[in-house]
Amino acid sequence: VFLAGQLIGATADGYPQMLASRIVCGVAQSAFFGVALALAGELVGMDRIARAAGLVLNGLMLASVAGLPLATLLDQRWGWRLSFWLVAGLVGLAMLGIAARVPAGDKPTVQQAGGEWRALARPALWAAYLSSGLIIGAVFAVFTYLTPLFLQISGFSAPIVPWLFGLYGAATVLGNLLTSRLADRHTLRVLQAGILTLLVTMLALALGAQWQALTAAAVFLLGAAGLPMNPAMVARVVRTGGSGAMANSLHMAVINLGLMFGAWAGGLCLDAGLGLRAPLWLGAALALLAWFSLGLDRRGDSWQAKASPAEVSV
Numbered sequence: 001v002f003l004a005g006q007l008i009g010a011t012a013d014g015y016p017q018m019l020a021s022r023i024v025c026g027v028a029q030s031a032f033f034g035v036a037l038a039l040a041g042e043l044v045g046m047d048r049i050a051r052a053a054g055l056v057l058n059g060l061m062l063a064s065v066a067g068l069p070l071a072t073l074l075d076q077r078w079g080w081r082l083s084f085w086l087v088a089g090l091v092g093l094a095m096l097g098i099a100a101r102v103p104a105g106d107k108p109t110v111q112q113a114g115g116e117w118r119a120l121a122r123p124a125l126w127a128a129y130l131s132s133g134l135i136i137g138a139v140f141a142v143f144t145y146l147t148p149l150f151l152q153i154s155g156f157s158a159p160i161v162p163w164l165f166g167l168y169g170a171a172t173v174l175g176n177l178l179t180s181r182l183a184d185r186h187t188l189r190v191l192q193a194g195i196l197t198l199l200v201t202m203l204a205l206a207l208g209a210q211w212q213a214l215t216a217a218a219v220f221l222l223g224a225a226g227l228p229m230n231p232a233m234v235a236r237v238v239r240t241g242g243s244g245a246m247a248n249s250l251h252m253a254v255i256n257l258g259l260m261f262g263a264w265a266g267g268l269c270l271d272a273g274l275g276l277r278a279p280l281w282l283g284a285a286l287a288l289l290a291w292f293s294l295g296l297d298r299r300g301d302s303w304q305a306k307a308s309p310a311e312v313s314v
Contacts, residue, residue, distance in 0.1 A: 005023075037238075058176055061176045070083070128236045134289050137286045149277075168223040179194070187239070188294065191232050193225075194232070266282055
């Protein structure tokens, strides 16, 4: 399905077709990551879910450090369609790899499905979903509008912008490697540290984006503390709602909703004439809400350390 969505985008001749491509790809990737994370949990066990999630989601980080600059380069030299065709080719290779290496798994039972539905009734699970949506919303409220900030406020030249995004991407890879190793034992602390870093960095950038050195440092910190919180977010959801595909797929949907909301709300700020710094203030506000949302589930690391696999599984 994701391959079909990419092909629709590669051959798009108008906005409606491109919009359809994005919707199809969004639906497909949410379902895919949900099943992939559930499979990772089954293969490695609950006590290593964050590390496994870090590996599963590392492609998102590599997309920032390699995919975004490469797509920009292809767009500038050969047109934007080539990047769509390239991704379609990579998806085809991934399909072959999955067919050859991924175990089929057992057929789900009615009892397992019922357990997954019961898990969705837990308030603590929805608290975890809320935190994830707010964190990603904060990240993309800022990330979506970095380019005009670089050019018009910080005064960088256009050729420098891909390098700044490369710096951001490198930071996401490094941050993901770190958080995936810490989040299994210190899930709540990783989330707290990441949100606090986002909040302080966004406020500093909102006040000092006119200084290029500060902007470059902030870009690195935003990359290191934003998307790399994904392993901790996944670990929190799995330990609250179980490792089933339904809970993980819904989590991916909530993350996508947060992404969409952050980018949309940031655009509203710009349309309202609030200036290019407004998305930064919005991102800081969402990060602050994410901080308070962590208090809705107070079991924290002590609960994680004491709980057995039987207690946290559906």
